[in-house]
Every structure is written in C-alpha cells, then in structure tokens.
Amino acid sequence: MRLTLPEQSDVLLLQECRKDNTRAYDVLFNRYSGKLYYYALKYIRNEAQAEEAMMDLMFWLWDKRHQLDPDIQLAPYLFRAMKHAVIKVLTRHQTETLPLDFAHETAVEDAANRLRENELSELYHEKLNSLSQQRQKVFRLSRHDDLSHAEIAKEMNLSLFTVKNHIKASLTFFRTELKDYIDITSVIILIFIS
Numbered sequence: 001m002r003l004t005l006p007e008q009s010d011v012l013l014l015q016e017c018r019k020d021n022t023r024a025y026d027v028l029f030n031r032y033s034g035k036l037y038y039y040a041l042k043y044i045r046n047e048a049q050a051e052e053a054m055m056d057l058m059f060w061l062w063d064k065r066h067q068l069d070p071d072i073q074l075a076p077y078l079f080r081a082m083k084h085a086v087i088k089v090l091t092r093h094q095t096e097t098l099p100l101d102f103a104h105e106t107a108v109e110d111a112a113n114r115l116r117e118n119e120l121s122e123l124y125h126e127k128l129n130s131l132s133q134q135r136q137k138v139f140r141l142s143r144h145d146d147l148s149h150a151e152i153a154k155e156m157n158l159s160l161f162t163v164k165n166h167i168k169a170s171l172t173f174f175r176t177e178l179k180d181y182i183d184i185t186s187v188i189i190l191i192f193i194s
Helices: 010-018 023-044 047-063 074-092 098-128 133-144 147-158 161-176 179-193
Strands: none
Touching: 010 074, 010 098, 023 047, 023 074, 023 098, 047 147, 098 133, 098 161, 133 147, 133 161
16 A cells, blocks of 8 residues: 555655655655744744744745755654754844753863864874875875966976876875764865865
C-alpha cells in the first residue's frame, strides 16, 4: 500500500520538493511551521517577529530545495537554522533582552566552537610544518599569500607542473590528516583555498 504525502518521511518529501512538487512542500510546511514558530516565540516573545522568522526560514527551505543534501536530517537542521534566525532577530532588536537559558546555551556553544577552531588551527599548522620545506613554501604562497601557480613557479624557479603537484599532494595530505575534523576541514579548505 502506497503512503499518502503526509505519511511520507522528510527525506522523501524533500525529494519531491526537488521535483518542484509544491504539495510535498506544503506537507513539510505544515509539519514544521508551528513547531518552529513556537520555538522562535519562546525566545523572541513577539508574535509578529517569531512568525516572520519562521516564514523566512520556510521560504528559504523552498528556495534552496535543490541545493540541500539529499540525506539531510531536516528537523535538527531546521531548528539549528531557527536558532540562528532567533539570534539575528534578537541582535537586530537589542532593546529586548536575550533569555538567560538561551544566552547561556549560545555562549557555551560559541565557546566550544572557538575551542574547536583553535584546536583545529593548531593541528593545521602542525601538519603544515610537517610538510617538506619546498612543499610547505609552495602551499603557503598559494593559500596564505594568494599567489597564482604561475607566480609561485616563477618565484621559486619551479615548473608549473611541479607547483600543481605540490599543492595537490598537500591538499590530499590535509584531507587525510584532518579526516576526524571533516565538518571543519571543508571550512579550512574554503578559507585557505579561496
């Protein structure tokens, strides 16, 4: 027996949304909008602002439906996104106060993130320093000093092929060495590769 849309899992509904099925989106909207609204209202304490934050998030979900990871755990993802939306609303309206339990939870999370970022930064520099001197210099010139491959080749008197190989090998090394930090590795790669 085939399940009706309201009985489908979030994963299947998101698949349907990617096919531009607005009825599947309506099911997700009905499933989460009330919960997200009350979550926001608990902290914002302004019905209009809580509703606006919830609506913005749900419209964002529809707009980004093609870019979301197919295996995303939608409920935790939406509530994390709503938490950030709440913080944004509260900082925009600084005359209101942040509830103590939410502020504490946010402060603890921020401290943990900073600690993890510091730990990862130290680990990154430790691994960077373990590269051969030439590979390390090529990588630093590329990722830290934003030099092009051609500029590095000229400065270090190397072939363009050698520069590309050093960078490729370095990135492979970092991906392997930082695999336990895979969620943050992509951030580091964006920071140093962009």
